[in-house]
Amino acid sequence: MENNYTFFIFSTLLIIILSSTINNSKTYLAATTDQNALVKYKTSITSDPYRLLATNWSTDTNSSVCQWIGVSCGTKHKNRVTGLNISGFGLGGTLSPHLGNLTFLRYLDISYNTFAGPIPSELSRLSRLRSIYLSSNNFTGSTPQELSRLQGLQMLFLHNNQLTGSIPRGIFSLASIRIMRISNNYLSGMLPSDDMCNNLPNLITLSVSFNQLEGRIPSNIGNCTNLEILSLSFNRFNGEIPSELASLSILRELYLGSNNLKVISFNPLNGVLPDSIGNLSKSLTMFGAHGCNINGVIPSTIGNLIGLQLLDLSKNQITGLIPPTIGKLYRLQRLILYVNQLHGFIPPNICGMSKIGDLYLEENNLTGPIPECLGELKSLRNVYLGFNKLNSSIPLNFWNLKDLLFLNLSSNRLSGQLPYEIAGLRQLSQLDLSHNQFSGDIPRSIDGCESLTFLDLSDNKFERSIPPSLGNVRALMALDLSSNNLLGLIPQSLEGLKLLQYFNVSYNKLEGMIPTGGPFVNITAQSFFQDSALCGDQRFQVPPCIGNNLKNSRLKKVGRLMKYIVPSFISVIVLTAIILFVFVRTRKPKRGLAPIDDVSLGVTWRRISYVELVRGIDAFSETNLLGNGSFGSVFKGVLSDGLNVAVKVFNSQLERAIRSFDTECEILSSIRHRNLVEIIGCCSNTEFKALVLEFMPNGSLEKWLHLENCVLDLISRLQIAIDVALALEYLHHGHTFPVVHCDIKPSNVLLDEDMVAHLCDFGIAKLFDDGKNSVLTKTLGTVGYAAPEYGSGGRVSTSADVYSYGILLLEMFTSKKPTDDILNEQMSLKEWPRVVPWEKTALFRVQSDVPEQARQLGSVVGQSPWSHRTWTVSGPELGPSPDQDLSSVYKQDN
Numbered sequence: 001m002e003n004n005y006t007f008f009i010f011s012t013l014l015i016i017i018l019s020s021t022i023n024n025s026k027t028y029l030a031a032t033t034d035q036n037a038l039v040k041y042k043t044s045i046t047s048d049p050y051r052l053l054a055t056n057w058s059t060d061t062n063s064s065v066c067q068w069i070g071v072s073c074g075t076k077h078k079n080r081v082t083g084l085n086i087s088g089f090g091l092g093g094t095l096s097p098h099l100g101n102l103t104f105l106r107y108l109d110i111s112y113n114t115f116a117g118p119i120p121s122e123l124s125r126l127s128r129l130r131s132i133y134l135s136s137n138n139f140t141g142s143t144p145q146e147l148s149r150l151q152g153l154q155m156l157f158l159h160n161n162q163l164t165g166s167i168p169r170g171i172f173s174l175a176s177i178r179i180m181r182i183s184n185n186y187l188s189g190m191l192p193s194d195d196m197c198n199n200l201p202n203l204i205t206l207s208v209s210f211n212q213l214e215g216r217i218p219s220n221i222g223n224c225t226n227l228e229i230l231s232l233s234f235n236r237f238n239g240e241i242p243s244e245l246a247s248l249s250i251l252r253e254l255y256l257g258s259n260n261l262k263v264i265s266f267n268p269l270n271g272v273l274p275d276s277i278g279n280l281s282k283s284l285t286m287f288g289a290h291g292c293n294i295n296g297v298i299p300s301t302i303g304n305l306i307g308l309q310l311l312d313l314s315k316n317q318i319t320g321l322i323p324p325t326i327g328k329l330y331r332l333q334r335l336i337l338y339v340n341q342l343h344g345f346i347p348p349n350i351c352g353m354s355k356i357g358d359l360y361l362e363e364n365n366l367t368g369p370i371p372e373c374l375g376e377l378k379s380l381r382n383v384y385l386g387f388n389k390l391n392s393s394i395p396l397n398f399w400n401l402k403d404l405l406f407l408n409l410s411s412n413r414l415s416g417q418l419p420y421e422i423a424g425l426r427q428l429s430q431l432d433l434s435h436n437q438f439s440g441d442i443p444r445s446i447d448g449c450e451s452l453t454f455l456d457l458s459d460n461k462f463e464r465s466i467p468p469s470l471g472n473v474r475a476l477m478a479l480d481l482s483s484n485n486l487l488g489l490i491p492q493s494l495e496g497l498k499l500l501q502y503f504n505v506s507y508n509k510l511e512g513m514i515p516t517g518g519p520f521v522n523i524t525a526q527s528f529f530q531d532s533a534l535c536g537d538q539r540f541q542v543p544p545c546i547g548n549n550l551k552n553s554r555l556k557k558v559g560r561l562m563k564y565i566v567p568s569f570i571s572v573i574v575l576t577a578i579i580l581f582v583f584v585r586t587r588k589p590k591r592g593l594a595p596i597d598d599v600s601l602g603v604t605w606r607r608i609s610y611v612e613l614v615r616g617i618d619a620f621s622e623t624n625l626l627g628n629g630s631f632g633s634v635f636k637g638v639l640s641d642g643l644n645v646a647v648k649v650f651n652s653q654l655e656r657a658i659r660s661f662d663t664e665c666e667i668l669s670s671i672r673h674r675n676l677v678e679i680i681g682c683c684s685n686t687e688f689k690a691l692v693l694e695f696m697p698n699g700s701l702e703k704w705l706h707l708e709n710c711v712l713d714l715i716s717r718l719q720i721a722i723d724v725a726l727a728l729e730y731l732h733h734g735h736t737f738p739v740v741h742c743d744i745k746p747s748n749v750l751l752d753e754d755m756v757a758h759l760c761d762f763g764i765a766k767l768f769d770d771g772k773n774s775v776l777t778k779t780l781g782t783v784g785y786a787a788p789e790y791g792s793g794g795r796v797s798t799s800a801d802v803y804s805y806g807i808l809l810l811e812m813f814t815s816k817k818p819t820d821d822i823l824n825e826q827m828s829l830k831e832w833p834r835v836v837p838w839e840k841t842a843l844f845r846v847q848s849d850v851p852e853q854a855r856q857l858g859s860v861v862g863q864s865p866w867s868h869r870t871w872t873v874s875g876p877e878l879g880p881s882p883d884q885d886l887s888s889v890y891k892q893d894n
Contacts, residue, residue: 037101047092080104097122109133131155190215197223207231272296278304303328327352386410423448447472606681631657675727677760702746723757744804784818
């Protein structure tokens with residue numbers, strides 16, 4: 001009996017030891033399997049420019065695969081690979097079928113690389129896979145039918161590749177799929193017509209735009225009841241738009257343009273907008289029917305679509321009135337009705353659109369006055385009412401729109417005078433009042449419009465002299481004052497307009513000498529037609545100036561001035577005497593008044609709660625993530641009022657991140673400019689800090705310079721360069737204390753929907769006070785862009801920004817990064833334009849459709865002495881001042 005008991009104990013212990021050994025062996029074999037799969041995948045990679053895998057993924061069996069870069073393991077199965085994220089590593093090669101051996105993989109992201117070849121069907125063995133990100137590569141061939149076996153798949157991102165063939169039918173049976181993006185490929189065939197949405201209860205985003213899909217849009221699309229974004233644009237779909245779309249009650253974005261449908265943008269409609277349009281989802285945010293040959297009227301039911309943020313019915317044959325119900329669209333941000341046949345008054349109800357930013361009503365037959373209430377819509381940025389029959393004066397409160405950028409009222413029947421209050425439009429970039437009946441003086445306060453680049457006052461009845469203050473509008477690139485009744489001399493101050501490219505004062509009554517300096521060096525005789533009293537250089541085709549010409553013109557001018565000055569002078573003396581008398585009789589001592597210097601001029605920010613912010617960015621959802629930085633992350637979000645924003649969330653665990661948040665708050669509260677990213681609000685407590693910024697839909701300049709699917713032509717690069725220069729000039733000279741950004745680089749230049757550049761990220765900026773012109777810093781800029789003075793004691797000044805701007809320019813016009821492998825100590829980016837001819841750069845080769853004048857301009861920027869001599873100095877003390885640098889940039893741009 002005792003022997004039996006001993007045998008039982010021994011057998012039990014033996015079984016336990018063997019089981020433990022077997023389990024350890026299984027774990028070891030499993031870990032080895034994952035390591036072998038990744039090592040074999042590594043062998044299929046032919047390009048690893050940053051040597052991230054070469055120096056990190058080891059064949060050593062003692063190396064833990066869970067410590068490799070881009071690899072993550074599970075918590076339950078600690079030695080099994082559950083995530084692979086090598087996005088943006090710059091890798092090239094093929095996608096190895098050995099990835100199919102990572103049987104515990106849940107997350108796969110190899111986007112933004114240059115992988116080519118087919119997508120291996122072996123991925124279908126990864127039954128635990130939840131997310132596949134293969135976008136922005138060069139994959140070819142068809143989409144594997146086997147992917148339909150991944151029943152747990154929630155995210156499928158295959159966009160921006162070169163895939164061909166049809167979309168596998170089985171993919172539309174993946175019940176767990178939430179987001180499917182297959183746009184920007186060469187896919188053909190049709191969408192499943194009978195059961196496409198019968199098995200997709202969780203689908204919220206479907207994007208198949210920019211392909212070659214054809215046939216009808218399936219009517220059962222209405223069964224995808226959770227759809228929020230549907231993008232089918234730029235394909236070959238035909239037939240009617242299914243009425244079932246109206247049942248998508250939470251649809252926010254709908255893109256059907258550029259097909260052969262019977263409605264929506266760039267499609268041959270040849271019909272009318274039905275009243276039933278008002279039955280579409282109230283969650284619909286965008287509706288576009290541009291260039292569809294629509295006739296008839298805008299139905300009043302359009303006012304039911306209260307979720308709309310964009311309404312585009314431009315370039316049609318729509319007649320009738322603008323319906324008053326359009327004022328119900330209180331979330332609308334863009335109303336685009338240009339080039340139609342609308343008539344009647346602009347309804348005052350339009351002012352119910354309190355968030356409207358863009359108003360495009362030009363080229364219609366609208367009559368009557370400009371509604372006075374438009375001046376109360378503080379959100380207005382772009383107003384285009386030109387080529388109508390409007391016949392009033394401009395409402396006085398219109399000049400209170402401080403954030404207005406573009407105003408076009410040309411070719412109407414408007415009259416009246418321009419008031420002094422025009423100086424309030426400091427952000428205004430373009431003003432076109434041509435072909436109207438305005439009269440009186442051009443106000444001297446016009447120089448308050450300091451951001452003005454385009455000014456057209458031609459074909460009006462303006463009189464008296466051209467105000468010399470126009471010479472203070474340094475950003476002016478085009479100035480047209482032709483066909484008025486202007487008198488006197490052309491102000492010498494206009495020679496200071498270094499950016500001026502177009503100038504016209506023809507058909508006036510001007511006299512005296514034409515200036516010859518500054519921009520007048522390149523101005524021709526066409527700018528001075530029918531101004532017979534002008535004199536100057538023979539290239540202007542006017543008589544030469546002699547003593548009598550100048551003397552007579554001065555005498556005439558003095559005579560005219562005396563005619564106005566003497567009566568005015570007497571009136572002023574009498575009025576002053578009366579005022580002094582009344583003041584002495586009635587003044588009483590006042591106390592307790594704060595001096596004017598104590599008045600706060602800071603920008604008022606919007607208060608945003610943590611709850612609203614978290615809800616707006618979908619609880620830090622990965623789909624809303626725009627990017628990560630050293631101090632935190634940036635998410636795309638939507639505020640409670642429907643405004644799209646970018647939310648910069650700082651890592652509150654890092655002291656430097658907190659200092660960066662404080663710095664940005666300090667800097668951005670005191671500056672504001674059209675070329676700086678606008679801060680909308682902030683959310684801050686002891687554990688959470690975030691800034692809410694305006695959203696830039698076109699992303700960063702870095703993306704447009706270096707991604708293959710982004711094309712930036714020469715003219716756009718020049719305009720962006722000017723935008724950044726204007727932002728720097730404002731930071732350095734636009735207010736009392738200079739601001740040094742300290743990190744000028746393409747990723748810190750963001751582009752809005754109109755490709756206007758905005759400088760961002762002031763986390764390490766420096767604010768100079770107490771008259772200082774330089775400061776010491778321990779926070780360095782980005783390698784390759786930072787000025788040499790960072791390495792000589794850490795002292796920075798405004799010239800450091802100008803150095804970085806020079807490197808930025810060179811990167812823009814050579815398409816080379818300062819950290820590229822081809823550049824080294826012997827040949828830096830500063831030397832590149834001198835060594836490599838402009839004609840051999842990548843930028844030159846893609847500019848075959850750019851006019852010769854623009855090509856020459858690009859060549860000047862790319863090969864100018866400024867671009868490769870100014871920055872060969874070894875320290876800030878040898879370089880030119882920021883003023884000189886920015887001036888030289890302006891000259892090159894001209």
